[in-house]
Amino acid sequence: PAEAEEPGEDAERRARGCRPQYQHTAVRFLAHFVAHPLDGGRHLAYLPSAEWLLDVSHLVAARARVVDPRVASLEGGAVVVGREPGVTSVEVRSPVSDSILGEQMLVVSEEKVTVTELRAQVVSGLSLMVTAEPGHPDVIVAACHGAAALRSPKQEATLSVWLAFSDHTLAPLELYGWQEAVVTVASPDPAVASVRPPGASASRPLLVAEGAGRGVLLQLSLHAPDACRKGRHRASPLATGTAWL
Structure with missing residues (x-):
């Protein structure tokens, strides 16, 4: 049975x-990069080839919009947020002719999903590898990898946290914001690693190396905001996860 609530408590919540x-x-907004022939013909030259798309998000985000803002909104030109069930589209319009340069259908479903797990990775540093693309000698590929090891005392690291949903999709926590989501990080062995909570200098928890050790040394919990917790469920997390260090 549901917990009894004070009159008006549900409306206040x-x-x-x-x-x-x-x-x-x-x-993200992707486009082909093409060259038109000087003779006015219809044959286009794709650079570097027709299989490649150029990320032009930073160029067109200001011209992007959701056609029906009742169904969804576009935050900062980069994040789509559902508002109510329905079908609409995200479109980009030309700043010159106002014609539609591209569009993609968007469906906001009535199906309810839950966060089933927090998936986290410690990031203590980054490495960059630059290689030539096989078959395309003029194309350079840059791959960035995150390191999880802390190699010196008091070295700091951050966390890359993803939300796993019951519909088998994943989303980085940044889409919802560390300020909006209440995520707690605890270290069962503070002699190996301690956790520095978010503050004025950092919007997310920082990990600090204290001593030698390895394994699943971090525990994460996702909670509802303090104002939205009630009764005996106040301490119950919405989802949990662990991180290897």
């Missing part, structure tokens, strides 16, 4: 924004 949220998703 809704007024504070304590209601289920629609999922967020990142959006």
Whole structure:
């Protein structure tokens, strides 16, 4: 049975924004890079080839919009947030003619999903590898890899956290914001690694190396905001996860 609530408590919770949220998703805008023939012909030259698309998000984000803002919104030109069930589209319009340069259908479903797990990786540093693309000698590929090892005392690391949903999709926590999502990080062995909570200088927890050790040394929990917790469920996390260090 549901817990008894004080009269008006449910309405007050809704007024504070304590209601289920629609999922967020990142959006990128891709386009072919082509050269038109000087003789006016129809044959286009794709650079470097027709299989490649250029990420032009930073060029067109200001001209992108959701056609029906009741169904979804486009935050910062990069994140789509569902508002209510329905079908709409994300489109980019020309700043010259206002014609549609590209569009993609967007469906906001009534199906309810839950966060089933937090997936986290420690990032203590980055390495960059630059190689030539096989078959395309003029194309250079840069691959960035994250390191998980802390190699000196007091070295700091951050966390890359992803939300795993019951519909088998994944989303980085950044889509929802570390400030909006209440994620706690605990170290069962503070003699190996301690956790520095978010503060004025950092919006997310930082890990600090204290001593030698390895294994699953971090525990993560996702909670509802403090104003939205009630009764005996106040301490119950919405989802949990671990991170190897």
